[in-house]
Amino acid sequence: MIDYGRAEKEGSHISHVATVDVRVTDLEAMKEACAALGLKFMEGQKTFRGYASGWVDDSPVPDGLFETAEETARVRAMSKADRIKIMNATLSKCDHAIRVPGAEYEIGIKSRGDGSYSVSFDWYSSGGRAILTALGGEKAPKLVQEYANAKLKSEARRYGHIIESEERMADGSIKLRLLAGRY
Amino acid sequence: MHEVIIDSAGRIRTVYSDAFAPTLAKLGAVSIARASHVEPGPDGWYADLSPVAGPLLGPFALRAEALAAEVKWLLDNGTPIPERN
Numbered sequence: 001m002i003d004y005g006r007a008e009k010e011g012s013h014i015s016h017v018a019t020v021d022v023r024v025t026d027l028e029a030m031k032e033a034c035a036a037l038g039l040k041f042m043e044g045q046k047t048f049r050g051y052a053s054g055w056v057d058d059s060p061v062p063d064g065l066f067e068t069a070e071e072t073a074r075v076r077a078m079s080k081a082d083r084i085k086i087m088n089a090t091l092s093k094c095d096h097a098i099r100v101p102g103a104e105y106e107i108g109i110k111s112r113g114d115g116s117y118s119v120s121f122d123w124y125s126s127g128g129r130a131i132l133t134a135l136g137g138e139k140a141p142k143l144v145q146e147y148a149n150a151k152l153k154s155e156a157r158r159y160g161h162i163i164e165s166e167e168r169m170a171d172g173s174i175k176l177r178l179l180a181g182r183y
Numbered sequence: 184m185h186e187v188i189i190d191s192a193g194r195i196r197t198v199y200s201d202a203f204a205p206t207l208a209k210l211g212a213v214s215i216a217r218a219s220h221v222e223p224g225p226d227g228w229y230a231d232l233s234p235v236a237g238p239l240l241g242p243f244a245l246r247a248e249a250l251a252a253e254v255k256w257l258l259d260n261g262t263p264i265p266e267r268n
Contacts, residue, residue: 015253017218017235017265018204020195023211136191144193148210152187152195155209161202164184172191173261177184180202 022148024117027096029154030109033146034098037134039107045097048108050122055087065090094120098143103130107140119143149174188262196262198254216265218257221249232256235263 024030027043034041057080066072075086094108095117104127108120119140123132136142153163153176160181167175187197195207199215207213220231227242228249237256243249257263 015217015219015221015250016199016215017257017262018197018199018207018213018215019264020207020210021212021214022193022195139192141192145189145191148189148193148195151210152189152206155206156203159203159206161206169188174189176187176189178187178203180185180200 020148022144022151024109024119024144024147025115026147026151026154027109027117029147029151030117032150033143036146036150037142038101039134039143040099040101042097042099042106044095045106046094047092048094048097048106048120050092050105050108050128055084055091057084057087061087100131100134103128103134105131107131107135107143145174149176152176186258186262196264198257198262218263218265219253221246221253230256234265235260236266237263 027041031041031043061072061076061083063069063072066075075083078086092108093110095111096109098107098109100107105122105125110118110120112118121131121135121140122128123138132138134142149166153166156163156176156178162179162181164177164179167177169175185197185200185203187195187203189195195210197203197207198218204213216234218232218235219237220234222229222231223246224242227244228246229239229241229243230249230253231239232253233239235257237260240252240256241249243252
């Protein structure tokens with residue numbers, strides 16, 4: 001049962017704006033986002049290609065890569081051979097990967113352990129430039145936007161809402177028009 | 184009809200609605216901020232959209248007209264995000 005009058009009734013007393021900082025939690029929506037951008041989702045791929053998988057120890061171990069400062073200090077104090085081994089293993093690990101047509105490197109999707117996923121890729125070196133272009137920047141805005149679009153539509157339908165229209169705007173945003181159903 | 188905008192950075196913004204709050208909550212952390220102040224004046228009702236750097240609309244004979252004008256302005260202007268104090 002859909003109450004088509006609900007949206008209008010609500011319109012008579014609203015005066016707040018809601019904003020959402022999107023977190024990736026839904027791999028199905030991520031697959032849809034990849035398809036929308038012409039990327040290939042590699043489910044279950046446990047490593048991803050990047051400059052990191054060729055770590056040659058010519059720069060310091062970055063802060064924040066390991067869970068604790070103690071662990072970072074331990075890796076920094078290792079022998080070069082051991083450090084190269086652990087850095088390659090750590091930096092190239094992922095739970096799923098994404099391939100970008102024409103890119104030498106790949107994107108890693110890593111579980112944060114709280115139900116959400118991070119998106120990692122090497123944009124600095126030449127092998128990652130095509131990824132940077134495909135994702136729109138270092139924070140992968142195009143991928144996040146398409147993920148948000150897929151997830152929002154999926155959840156809206158789950159709550160009984162109707163997707164009335166989807167419009168790609170000149171400023172790069174996506175405008176969805178929804179009709180309220182049950183909730 | 185309810186409009187939701189997903190900007191080019193992947194952030195979502197929309198005029199708040201109870202009907203869509205559970206849907207939005209599935210996407211990530213939701214922040215809600217007041218977009219305007221609808222108050223009576225000496226000659227009618229006004230919608231003050233200064234929280235979103237918008238105009239003062241009015242006067243309107245009825246509060247409902249001020250509220251409707253407020254929502255229309257928000258939608259016509261891409262649902263701007265309120266400035267934080």
